[in-house]
Amino acid sequence: MPKSRIVIVLWQLAILAAVLVIWQWGFDWSKALLPKAYVPKILDPYFVAKPSLIWQSFLRLGCLDDSGGFAACIKGNDNNLWLATLITLKNTWWGFLFGSASGIAAGLILGRSDFLARVFGPYIVAFNSIPRIALVPLVILIFGLGDLSKIATAWLVVFFVVFFNTFEGARAVDRDQIAAARLMGASEFIVLRTVVVPSALAWVFASLLPAVSFALIGVIVGEFIGAERGLGKLIIEAEARANASEMMVAIFIMMFVGILLAVVVRSLQSYLLRWQPQFERSM
């Protein structure tokens, strides 16, 4: 590891430690040292919990220190942390997958057909102007409180992001590359498969990373508004009991879910776009 990298990692660890220490003890210290009016509310554990409390909540919600044993605890709680995480992860993944697949397909078709692009253009612009979150209650009304409504919400959010990027990508394909392929005997379909898709792929991927976060946002909002299970539901329940540390547990788990999905997309991207300089591996 080069020296500059060690320095960077050391700084990162130092900042993390400082944040944790202030979060854990900052409120107590300032209460002891400062006049009452100057005690920072932002550090009040009632609002933001503190690392030790969050850790305890994590162990409890995750059935990790239950006297009755892990299995019995999991069985006793329909919305335990692990099941909730699994549900949210699963719905995010499917919403992301359907959303991006349909966005890519629609983007390619409209991007390659001037006629269809002009026919559907105004409708897409109009629909895209609706704040997607406003549709969530409607989606839940239609698809119910189960997983389907969460997948549909994530789909709604992901589709347009991926669609617009794919559309632009399909339009930006080098016309001479298409002509070259045609002159070498490529049919319309082969041009699409071997020229349009690979060259639009960089555009597609530029939208897939934000799309993953959007899918997660869609699912969580869906769970806030009406759900039986999931991390969003966990947060709403904790809010009802004014339990900040349980909310924090769910928030941290979401962060890890988000990171996990982003890593999957990123490694797919760096493989498929390995011809681009920024994804070059040592050769």
Place this chain on the structure above:
Amino acid sequence: MMAVPGPSPSPSTRLALAREDRHADAARTRIAVQGLTKRFTSTGREFVAVDDVSFEVKQGEFVALLGPSGCGKSTILNMVAGLLPRSGGRILIDDDTVETGRVNRKVGYVFQRDTLFPWRTVEQNIGYGLEIAGIHKAARAGRVASAIDKAGLAGFAQSFPRMLSGGMRQRVALMRTLILEPEILLMDEPFGALDTHTKLEMHKTLLEIWERERQTVLFVTHDLGEAITLASRIILLSARPGRLKEDFEIALLRPRDPVSLRESAEFGRLYSHIWHSLGEEFRRTRVD
């Protein structure tokens, strides 16, 4: 050289300095361009880019289409390739009328711009035409490997285009076209973006291939030295709108060596002779 009656017959200058190209004179006509015209509308105004151009290219001939920048050389070539609709006139390839959008398997095209597929390796770029023709990977491997060898790209089979120099990329582009064994080769300033040294190397490569395989070539360029080095005939176009101006036979001995040729007296004489005509066109372009 005019086979078809047209309103603008061109004077044909013969500069027979040595005997060559028995093939060309005796052979049949492969490309016939008759009264070709192209009008473009840009910013609402129509202008003539190519004006009533007629010429023929015979089997095994290497014809250079020479003219100042913007005179319509690419436009002519694109119409011959069927990439661009004509505004008037006819183009025949082997007595078949060229139709826009219909691909002729006998014709290969090398672009002015770099049109390699950046997401494909050198090997995959060169093998592209064979791959989409449904030829199995094992069956095309040998042909691709020998094409890579011929182009002097050994060791770069797995490289992506962006890792190559401009000259190497153009070699890949050339091989990608030649591997399909076209009988007629259309080339649009394929070496225009290269430095002088690399350009000479490419001339050598191209001449070696052409002297072995004797494709019928229509080669667009605005570089007179390049045209003399490569071609058996030079068709000179006027500045915009492109009209046929003159038709020179380049009867230099073959095989030609691009470097020593440039030092020879014949090259110099041809150069200054054609330069005189070309010079007028360049001056006209500047006035425009």
